[in-house]
Amino acid sequence: xxxxxxxxxxxxxxxxxxxxxxxxxxxxxxxxxxxxxxxxxxxxxxxxxxxxxxxxxxxxxxxxxxxxxxxxxxxxxxxxxxxxxxxxxxxxxxxxxxxxxxxxxxxxxxxxxxxxxxxxxxxxxxxxxxxxxxxxxxxxxxxxxxxxxxxxxxxxxxxxxxxxxxxxxxxxxxxxxxxxxxxxxxxxxxxxxxxxxxxxxxxxxxxxxxxxxxxxxx
Ligand code: GAR
Numbered sequence: 001x002x003x004x005x006x007x008x009x010x011x012x013x014x015x016x017x018x019x020x021x022x023x024x025x026x027x028x029x030x031x032x033x034x035x036x037x038x039x040x041x042x043x044x045x046x047x048x049x050x051x052x053x054x055x056x057x058x059x060x061x062x063x064x065x066x067x068x069x070x071x072x073x074x075x076x077x078x079x080x081x082x083x084x085x086x087x088x089x090x091x092x093x094x095x096x097x098x099x100x101x102x103x104x105x106x107x108x109x110x111x112x113x114x115x116x117x118x119x120x121x122x123x124x125x126x127x128x129x130x131x132x133x134x135x136x137x138x139x140x141x142x143x144x145x146x147x148x149x150x151x152x153x154x155x156x157x158x159x160x161x162x163x164x165x166x167x168x169x170x171x172x173x174x175x176x177x178x179x180x181x182x183x184x185x186x187x188x189x190x191x192x193x194x195x196x197x198x199x200x201x202x203x204x205x206x207x208x209x210x211x212x213x214x215x216x217x218x
Contacts, residue, residue: 004189005034007084009075009092014038014045015174016090016111016181021052023182031189035082037075039094055082061094072100088185089143098145106195108143109188111181113173115139115155120148125169128160134214136160136169138177140184142200151200153193154184159214 036049057078064071087108114124116139128136137157144150156176192203
């Protein structure tokens with residue numbers, strides 16, 4: 001069977017999009033990037049995608065005003081024109097309607113810069129530092145109607161240090177994002193993600209009892 005084709009939705013710099021594009025350049029990767037769509041005409045990610053030889057489209061939300069379904073209808077047309085099977089949201093900063101979410105149920109992923117269900121929404125690193133958490137990270141999950149929620153496929157974590165700033169923490173979490181997003185999409189595309197009782201179970205997961213304890217002290 002042919003590899004699933006993926007549409008990636010972005011709004012900005014597109015570093016996660018590029019991590020997916022680069023992973024898919026490996027002939028053994030089980031998915032193909034069919035299209036990158038941005039709702040911002042000046043998103044820097046667009047030129048990065050073009051330079052990598054990926055088809056791009058701009059579907060701006062502003063002309064549709066408050067009619068989110070019509071905006072999503074325009075995105076749906078672009079996605080259909082490239083016959084995509086899966087969607088990856090990669091720094092796509094628009095809330096999606098239940099109509100669009102339902103249409104792509106089980107076929108749309110998002111990456112969020114926090115260990116969900118903690119710190120949904122914006123400014124996750126600042127809020128993690130304010131809360132004093134000792135471990136922070138990123139999550140790839142199926143998109144459900146509620147913001148930053150849905151069955152979790154993969155997470156990665158880092159220790160939060162006492163001298164971390166929003167910037168140092170964001171940089172480490174972003175590196176994690178670039179590892180877990182290609183991994184999670186690869187698992188889904190290879191048919192290795194099973195839904196059991198509303199949770200994701202991964203086929204072929206190997207035993208690993210690694211633990212992370214913070215702070216790390218002598
Ligand atoms: C990433 O950190 C991503 O996790 C976050 O936006 C950034 C986009 O960066 N997404 C969200 O906050 C969604 N709730 P990128 O454009 O370089 O991938």
